[in-house]
Amino acid sequence: MLSRTADHLYWMARYIERAENMARMLEVTYRMSMVHNAAQSEAGLWVPLLRIADNYDEFIAAYDEISARNVLYHIALDEKNPSSIYSCLRAARDNAHAVRVAMSSEMWENINSLWLEFQQLDKRHLLESGLSEFCDWVKSRSHLFRGVTYGTMLRDDGFRFTRLGSFIERADDMARLLDVKYHLLLPSANDVGGAVDYYEWSALLRSASAYEAYLKVYRDAVTPLRVAELLVLRQDMPRSLHACMNELTTILDQLNGETGNECKRQAGEMHSRLHYGRMENIFRSGLHEFLEAFLMHNNRLGMEIQRTYLNAPKVDEPELMMDFKW
Amino acid sequence: MATIQYQNQKLSAFDESFDSQLGVRSVYAPYADWLAGMDFAQLAQKSRDAELLFRRVGITFAVYGEEAGAERLIPFDVVPRILAADEWKKLSDGACQRVKALNMFLNDLYHGQEIIKAGIVPESILTNEMYRPEMQGVDVPGGIYAHIAGIDIVRTAADTFYVLEDNLRTPSGVSYMLENRRMMMRLFPDLFRHYPISPVEHYPQLLLENLRACAPRGVSDPTVVLMTPGAYNSAYFEHAFLAQQMGIELVEGQDMFVKDDAVYMRTTEGPKRVDVIYRRIDDDFIDPLAFKADSMLGVPGLVSVYRNGGVTLANAIGTGVADDKSTYIHVPEMIRFYLGEEPILSNVPTYKLGEEDDRKYVLEHLAELVVKEVQGSGGYGMLVGPTSSKAEIEEFRLRILANPGNYIAQPTLALSSCPTLVEQGVAPRHVDLRPFVLSGKTTTVVPGALCRVAMREGSLVVNSSQGGGTKDTWVLQC
Structure with missing residues (x-):
């Protein structure tokens, strides 16, 4: 097959998987933050998440404080963060768009509607109280995409x-x-x-x-x-x-x-x-x-x-x- | 209850469905009955369903000048354009006749130039920017230059059709013919039982057969690819759609390279030879060594391989000289010259502003005429006199005077209207028609077309870049 086509498919899948795993990590940290631990500072809890994604330095440069809200925003929605869930889903959709003929039409429709839904999300609700819901959404869209890939792709x-x-x-x-x-x-x-x-x-x-x-x-x-x-x-x-x-x-x-x-x-x-x-x-x-x-x-x-x-x-x-x- | 009686609406032109004396025309009679059983809200809901489906499938186009990657839907109208079998026969025969003559013209122009010697087409055509001296004396398989042509046709009366334009470079819109049909079958399955509608779904297979048939000599199982400028091109959806429907690779310039006088594409298994390229990229960008040197979209060396017969391009290089608006005026004579036939479809009378008499007349009548750039397309750079303000006309006058040879003018045609769903109900809106003519061993056209509709009341500009929409076109089998 065309090398460029293979490249887009490969990266499409990587970005979807990355978005899913970012959501998993975000959720686990969020849950930990709800367990009271006197020995743990708020920053101490969130810093590892930034280290996983290799963007601790960018974060420190862009934000004045390591707070839950800032980290959540940075990991979930920040358009400037290339490994945010936003950026991953966008990159996945862009890659899919470039080679939509190489996949089943169900796959394309699935990833396209994922992106359309993402743009409709209530971002403020997400940061205030909807994080678990959001992470579940990302995971389930990833599962859905994996399923439609497995179920329909030649x-x-x-x-x-x-x-x-x-x-x-x-x-x-x-x-x-x-x-x-x-x-x-x-x-x-x-x-x-x-x-x-x-x-x-x-x-x-x-x-x-x-x-x-x-x-x-x-x-x-x-x-x-x-x-x-x-x-x-x-x-x-x-x-x-x-x-x-x-x-x-x-x-x-x-x-x-x-x-x-x-x-x-x-x-x-x-x-x-x-x-x-x-x-x-x-x-x-x-x-x-x-x-x-x-x-x-x-x-x-x-x-x-x-x-x-x-x-x-x-x-x-x-x-x-x-x-x-x- | 919905209706196409157009109560309280004045018809300003021939209407496809309705005559103010005779009532609903016979081809629309079953549709009008069906429509009477629908209420407006149902119809509006179907229209919203369609928009949702199109958006989900991603049938979008990019608009030049907007943010890169911005995607818009072309409005889809749920009311079909319906053509009777005999109307279609005239249209399709006329379109095929034109394309045959135009292919013969291109072959002649790039070889013996008999038509110039006969004094029918002036020698000045050789100075046209779209004439490609690189193609002089080059033999292309089957003598076919325009494998795919889109002929823009408008109607002004029951039996009067005019060809507005021949699109012979990289005509687009055929995906809408196919997708609109799919959408109509999905939204209104019951309607398809009322009408003997000719199918159009085989277009991609027909196209593929044609492309395979024009492979370089000696290639028995050719590799055909579709070449696109990329995902940000306005017609990218169509490129992807057609490649998928034909089961061929959708390639960009960067996917191909030239080696030892042959074209290859880069695959995960190593280089693979390419024999036929259905290219949806303009001449200028196809090969930086032959044309625009700064083109990042092309394949260096491609034109040289092409000239030596190592690969076929569809359409051929240099077809632009034949669909140029200054060549357009000669098409009826070409038909007589090459085919010995009378043209079935008429040209719109055309004034060339490069000629003094014509210019004088046009400048005195700007408010009545349509003025276009010779090489313009997409509805950009044109003046529609009757719907323009004084200031717009005067501004355009200055542009004409600066470079008169760059413009032609035509009378403003009263384009036929067709019932169209708008906010207030079903109302007449002006339409055109683009059937797609395929040339290979034979010249054929599938019974259907892209029908474009000007969604704004009274507007005559149907181009999608100017807010035009599309309709499904039904050609009745009997």
Whole structure:
């Protein structure tokens, strides 16, 4: 298929997925803010959210105060913030608009009406009391789009590039979420079992739609190690890193053409880390270090996909020579 | 109860549905009966449904000069334009006849120029900006230059049709013919049982067959693509729609490149050869090496491959010289010269302001005439004398005097009106008609057209960029 078409489909899916994950993170932080915690300042609660999206510095430059309202506005609605939910949905719709012929008409109508609905939202209500409602709306529109994609799109490379975008993005978002939350939560891990701690861990699980799954799988207290295991290594958990890598390796194998060997190699290497990894070992050498390496590898895989398929150079450009230690 | 009796409304022109002496015309009789059973609120609701559906599907167009990416809906009118079988036969025969002659004219102009030697078309045509010397002596497959043509036709009386304009470059609007039909079937399924309406849905397949048939010699299974200037072009929806309906790639200039005298597109599996390009981008922007050097939309080297026969462009380069308003006046003679036939459709009498006698007359009668730029389109840069103020006329006079050769003038035609849903009810509004003529092995036209309607009372400007709307056009089979 046309490289540009694949590029738009891939980024359309990435932006939808990113919007969904921003909504998940926003909601979990919002819920945490409702649990009274004397040790936690308001800024301390919201800063990690800004760090996840890599836009702490921009935020500090643009706003005079780290308040709930400012952060909510920045993450949900700020047109100047390229990773706000507003910007993600707009970019998703723009990408879809550019290649509407490459998808089913139901998909196009779905994403177009998503964008039209978003513009109709009562923004002030959202900031004052409608945040949960808004986050639910973003999530359910994302689910709907995924569903209509899965249910109506021809199983050609267009479908595969769309899914590729979703899972590269999901892996990235999940790893960031875990990394930042562990930073925040682990200092108090020695008093596992405290009420606040329980709420925060379970909020993290809920943000990944993993709370009920956790209970089903472990039938036991919420502990950091198990939370990490569930979200990193369990392949039956659809938002875990392992599940994302399962999808990515499968999709890359199905793509037509002979040019993707380096992509497949990189994805396979990442996959085996997760497939054969043990949480105890990862914890021993540091979860943060592991997640950081995963993020770099995932990023490199994204660039390799971009180079091989989506930019499709006329002449062979050398592959990117980068390597990171795990 | 809704009605097309037009109570208390004065008809200023021939009306498609109604005659003040004879009442409702026979083609509209079943419609009028059906309409009598509807109330105005129901009809208005259908109209709102249609708008909602169009917006959801994203059938929008961008307007030049507005914020980049701004999207507007073209108003859709729920009352169809209905043409009887014999009316259509005359229109379609006439349109095909014109396009045949125009293709022969282009082939002649870019080869032996017999028509100039015969003294029918003046040699000055070779200095027309739209004449492309690059095409002189180049053979194109089948001698076809205008594979797709949109002929703008207006009606002034029961049996009087005029061709306003031949669009031979990148005519647009066919998606509205198709989408309006779909919308009408969705909104008013019961109406389709009352009328033997000719189908139009096969247009994309017919177009694809035509495009495949004009592939370079020796290519048995050609790769056809549709080339668009991009998502911000005013007709982007149509480009996307047609590509999808034909199942071909929608490409932009950046997706293609030239190598070893062939055109390729960049795909996820590597470069793929392109044989036929249905291009919806003007000559000027198609190849920065051949025309506008600063065009970011084109493919460097494309024209050179084209001239060598390595790829087919539809429409051909250089068709603009034949739909120019100063060439228009010669079309009836072209028909006689190439086909030995009498023109079925008339031209509108046209004054050339570059000629002294014509200019004198026009400047004395500006308040009665329509003045257009020779290469203008989209309803921009024109003066409609009878509906303009004194000041507007005087301002336009100065523009004409600055460059008279750039203008032509025509009498203001009383365009026919057609019942149209407006705020006050169903009222007559002026319309035109653009059937789409396809040329390949044969010259054909699907039985339908883009019908444009001036939504403002009394207005004669139907262009969408000037607030015009569209209607479904029904051609009856009997």
